[in-house]
Amino acid sequence: MAEFDHDWNDWTEIEHYELSEKDNQYMSMYGCTQDDMLCMMNDPMNFIGGHYMLAMSILSDAQQVIAHDPEQARQFINKAKYVLRSWKGDNNPSPTVGLTN
Secondary structure, eight states: OOOOOOOOGGGGGGGOOOOOHHHHHHHHHHHHHHHHHHHHHHHHHTTTTHHHHHHHHHHHHHHTTTTTTTHHHHHHHHHHHHHHHTTTTOOOOOSSSSSOO
């Protein structure tokens, strides 16, 4: 087996990744990209309690950080709204309806 001589702490080799306009919008509203949101929604672990319990969990996260980081709390609340809109039966919720900036 070949040996690798690589400094894994050398971040200079990683190219700068630019987010799309849509992902920048998601980062502002939710604190993550559109792909991250889809992965969260489709994570099999979240099917155990359903989207209702996922939204409740996200709201609990918001409660935990609200005193320390209001911006992150706002993003958690927006995530919960996203989940609830999706749970209602809208398979492609508008990313901006009912959200706060």
